[in-house]
Amino acid sequence: MAKILRGEPVADAILDEMKIRCGKLAEKGIIPTLVILRVGDKAADIAYERGAAKRCRMIGARVFSIVLPEDATKDEVLAQVERINKDDTIHGCLMFRPLKNRDIESAACRMLDPAKDLDCVTAASLGNVFIGRSDRYAPCTAHACVEMLNYYGYDIKGKRVTVIGASIVVGKPLSVLLVNRSGTVTMCHIDTVNTPHHARDAEILISAAGVAKLVGREYLSPGQVVLDVGINRDENGKLCGDVDYEAAAEIVDAITPVPGGIGAITSAVLMKHLVEAAERETE
Amino acid sequence: MAKILRGEPVADAILDEMKIRCGKLAEKGIIPTLVILRVGDKAADIAYERGAAKRCRMIGARVFSIVLPEDATKDEVLAQVERINKDDTIHGCLMFRPLKNRDIESAACRMLDPAKDLDCVTAASLGNVFIGRSDRYAPCTAHACVEMLNYYGYDIKGKRVTVIGASIVVGKPLSVLLVNRSGTVTMCHIDTVNTPHHARDAEILISAAGVAKLVGREYLSPGQVVLDVGINRDENGKLCGDVDYEAAAEIVDAITPVPGGIGAITSAVLMKHLVEAAERETE
Numbered sequence: 001m002a003k004i005l006r007g008e009p010v011a012d013a014i015l016d017e018m019k020i021r022c023g024k025l026a027e028k029g030i031i032p033t034l035v036i037l038r039v040g041d042k043a044a045d046i047a048y049e050r051g052a053a054k055r056c057r058m059i060g061a062r063v064f065s066i067v068l069p070e071d072a073t074k075d076e077v078l079a080q081v082e083r084i085n086k087d088d089t090i091h092g093c094l095m096f097r098p099l100k101n102r103d104i105e106s107a108a109c110r111m112l113d114p115a116k117d118l119d120c121v122t123a124a125s126l127g128n129v130f131i132g133r134s135d136r137y138a139p140c141t142a143h144a145c146v147e148m149l150n151y152y153g154y155d156i157k158g159k160r161v162t163v164i165g166a167s168i169v170v171g172k173p174l175s176v177l178l179v180n181r182s183g184t185v186t187m188c189h190i191d192t193v194n195t196p197h198h199a200r201d202a203e204i205l206i207s208a209a210g211v212a213k214l215v216g217r218e219y220l221s222p223g224q225v226v227l228d229v230g231i232n233r234d235e236n237g238k239l240c241g242d243v244d245y246e247a248a249a250e251i252v253d254a255i256t257p258v259p260g261g262i263g264a265i266t267s268a269v270l271m272k273h274l275v276e277a278a279e280r281e282t283e
Numbered sequence: 284m285a286k287i288l289r290g291e292p293v294a295d296a297i298l299d300e301m302k303i304r305c306g307k308l309a310e311k312g313i314i315p316t317l318v319i320l321r322v323g324d325k326a327a328d329i330a331y332e333r334g335a336a337k338r339c340r341m342i343g344a345r346v347f348s349i350v351l352p353e354d355a356t357k358d359e360v361l362a363q364v365e366r367i368n369k370d371d372t373i374h375g376c377l378m379f380r381p382l383k384n385r386d387i388e389s390a391a392c393r394m395l396d397p398a399k400d401l402d403c404v405t406a407a408s409l410g411n412v413f414i415g416r417s418d419r420y421a422p423c424t425a426h427a428c429v430e431m432l433n434y435y436g437y438d439i440k441g442k443r444v445t446v447i448g449a450s451i452v453v454g455k456p457l458s459v460l461l462v463n464r465s466g467t468v469t470m471c472h473i474d475t476v477n478t479p480h481h482a483r484d485a486e487i488l489i490s491a492a493g494v495a496k497l498v499g500r501e502y503l504s505p506g507q508v509v510l511d512v513g514i515n516r517d518e519n520g521k522l523c524g525d526v527d528y529e530a531a532a533e534i535v536d537a538i539t540p541v542p543g544g545i546g547a548i549t550s551a552v553l554m555k556h557l558v559e560a561a562e563r564e565t566e
Contacts, residue, residue, distance in 0.1 A: 114406075123397075126413045127406030130455050136406075158474045166462050172413050175470070176459070179449050182474035184481065187458070191441045191465035198467065 003254040005227075007144075007264025010151040014268040015059055018275045022060035025278055032061040032278035034118070034270075035084055037095045037108075039077065040070035045096045052094065052267050059271055061278075074104045078111055085113040091277040092118040094270060097169075115280070118273040120173065129173045132180045137273040142174035144265035145206060145227050146181070148256065154204065154225050157182040162202035164188045164195060164242070165209040170229055174206065195219070205252075207242035215243040217251065224252040229262050286537040288510075290427075290547030293434040297551040298342055301558045305343035308561055315344040315561035317401070317553075318367055320378045320391075322360065323353035328379045335377065335550050342554055344561075357387045361394055368396040374560040375401040377553060380452075398563070401556040403456065412456045415463045420556040425457035427548035428489060428510050429464070431539065437487065437508050440465040445485035447471045447478060447525070448492040453512055457489065478502070488535075490525035498526040500534065507535040512545050 022032060034056055038045050049065060056063040066080050077100065084093050093116045099105040114124035120139040128136035137143075149156060161178050165171040166189035175185045183204070188195045199205050199219035207215050208229035220226070230242030241258030248255045256262055305315060317339060321328050332348060339346040349363050360383065367376050376399045382388040397407035403422040411419035420426075432439060444461050448454040449472035458468045466487070471478045482488050482502035490498050491512035503509070513525030524541030531538045539545055 123407040123410030123414060123416075123419075125406075126410030127408065128410075129413070130409045130451055131406060133406075158476050160476075168413055172459055172462060175462075176455055179455060179458075179470050179472065182472070184469065184471055184475040186467065186469040187462050188467055189462065189465070192467040193441050193443075 002226075002249045002252050004249075005148060005152055005225075005254050005256045005261065007148065007256065007261045010148055011265050011268035013151060014147065014265070014272055015055060018059040018061075018268075018271050021275050021279065025275070025282070026060060028282055030278055030281055032059075032091050032274045033089055034061060034063045034274050035087075035090050035093050036063065036065040037068075037077075037080060037084065037093060037099075038065055039068045039072050039096070039100050041067075042096070048096075048267070052270060055267050055271050056274075059275070061271065061274055072100065074107060077104050077108055081108050081111045084116065085111070090116065091281070092116050092274045094119055095121055097121070116277065118270055118277065126168070126173060129176050129180075137276070138177055139169050139173050140266045140269045140273070141170050141208075141229060141262065142177055143269045143273075144262050145170075145174055145229065146177055147265055147269060148227060148262060149204070149225070152254070154254075156204070158184070159203045160184050160186075160201060161204040161206065162186045162188060162198045164199065164205075164207040164215070165229075167208065167210075170208040174208065209242050211242055212240050213242070213244045215248070217244070217247045220248055220251045222251060222253070224254075226252050226255040227262060228256050228258050231258060231263055285509075285532045285535050287532075288431060288435055288508075288537050288539045288544065290431065290539065290544045293431055294548050294551035296434060297430065297548070297555055298338060301342040301344075301551075301554050304558050304562065308558070308565070309343060311565055313561055313564055315342075315374050315557045316372055317344060317346040317557050318370075318373050318376050319346065319348040320351075320360075320363060320367065320376060320382075321348055322351045322355050322379070322383050324350075325379070331379075331550070335553060338550050338554050339557075342558070344554065344557055355383065357390060360387050360391055364391050364394045367399065368394070373399065374564070375399050375557045377402055378404055380404070399560065401553055401560065409451075409456060412459050412463075420559070421460055422452050422456050423549045423552045423556065424453050424491075424512060424545065425460055426552045426556075427545050428453075428457055428512065429460055430548055430552060431510060431545060432487070432508070435537070437537075439487070441467070442486045443467050443469075443484060444487040444489065445469045445471060445481045447482065447488075447490040447498070448512075450491065450493075453491040457491065492525050494525055495523050496525070496527045498531070500527070500530045503531055503534045505534060505536070507537075509535050509538040510545060511539050511541050514541060514546055 109121040161183040196218040200221045206227040212232035228241035228243040234240040392404040444466040479501040483504045489510040495515035511524035511526040517523040
């Protein structure tokens with residue numbers, strides 16, 4: 001049976017460290033402050049918001065939300081982004097996406113100050129993924145995959161890594177993060193002709209396609225480490241990942257569960273980005 | 284024998300189109316204006332500058348250089364970048380790199396207005412490579428590879444592409460440009476364990492490693508299209524690419540020569556970016 005790579009201990013280790021760093025900041029009179037920008041009342045957004053608030057309290061950071069009604073106009077959304085940019089007491093911002101519609105979302109992403117962009121929605125932050133600068137922030141979910149591998153001691157250097165899914169939120173930036181760490185990365189997506197071939201060939205397989213149980217036996221091979229980034233519902237409405245978990249548990253060396261895997265780390269990574277943003281104030 | 288993919292006809296086709304678009308801009312009183320920022324008098328920089336100036340004249344654009352002495356300070360370099368940003372008559376800027384030292388170069392890159400960043404030195408422009416926005420500019424050499432494949436009718440969608448070399452100027456952004464066009468891309472680099480395996484498996488093989496004759500027979504397989512981005516000197520001081528050209532000519536379907544391949548297209552792509560920057564003034 002495969003080793004199960006749970007996210008909780010990874011998140012706890014990150015949060016323990018952030019608590020210490022928050023303590024040091026508090027001595028200098030700085031309390032890391034996160035603002036969450038939400039439009040409407042989507043249940044998933046509210047649940048994530050609650051989790052993030054809890055983690056902020058755990059480490060000694062502040063958090064508040066700016067909530068706009070579902071029918072907010074573009075001007076109203078952008079006015080809030082401007083307010084966030086100008087407010088020196090705010091260290092970082094998380095914007096829930098999709099944000100109303102693509103036009104408003106991309107305008108908001110263009111406007112946000114990259115220094116406060118904790119989840120890599122601005123072009124400048126995305127560009128820093130290529131550059132590999134440590135003082136800007138990769139997308140939290142992509143970064144969570146790297147934290148998972150680090151925590152469980154899987155070296156990326158020289159490894160064959162296949163990433164399934166080429167989204168701008170996970171697949172593409174994650175692939176570059178892994179190349180920055182000297183992985184040999186193959187990027188697969190909906191137009192890839194033979195994804196199972198590339199998946200089987202990988203030593204580290206990461207699926208971020210968002211398709212329930214896409215990754216079956218024919219994608220898997222013995223010895224692999226499998227990260228399942230997908231959060232989907234199966235035919236019975238139950239939460240599941242991209243990977244056929246039962247098949248993987250029999251075949252591969254190690255696998256992240258869904259829920260309780262990568263998803264359990266992302267908000268801890270958000271805290272890490274927040275603390276780093278606040279620490280920059282002391283530089 | 285492999286088909287030889289020469290860069291000149293590709294560049295000519297781009298320049299012919301840009302000449303027409305410059306004509307239309309001229310009717311509106313706009314003359315695309317390029318500034319080249321150079322520190323010192325490196326022969327290679329001066330040669331490229333001459334080529335770019337010639338191409339500007341061909342299409343009806345303006346060009347001038349700002350040249351600082353080899354011992355220019357950081358403040359002096361940044362003052363010029365600021366001047367370029369503020370000057371409304373300048374549509375685009377090419378900065379020669381490496382620019383003095385890494386500290387000055389990265390400060391200059393951070394300062395340049397992304398709207399004038401024709402060769403993708405700013406984080407925001409690099410980020411737009413992920414986003415795939417058409418109104419910003421990918422690195423000219425990476426973009427030249429895409430123009431080469433397009434001109435000769437090689438579809439990228441669904442193809443297995445291997446890119447050797449993970450630089451920020453070519454390898455990494457090029458890989459994302461190819462994924463944006465639905466290629467299945469594998470990124471190899473100095474820490475890749477078995478690059479020949481990944482190279483042979485590719486339908487389109489692109490080498491941007493900067494190592495003379497790295498890509499020998501064991502990297503090649505019949506049917507491949509090979510783009511050679513390297514510009515190196517062989518043991519006799521003669522210009523050569525990354526690919527063992529004689530071996531490739533026997534084995535693969537098509538190959539770009541060095542010189543006269545990708546390198547012959549980059550300054551035409553720079554002109555394309557310049558014209559696009561000037562056209563944005565009319566929006």
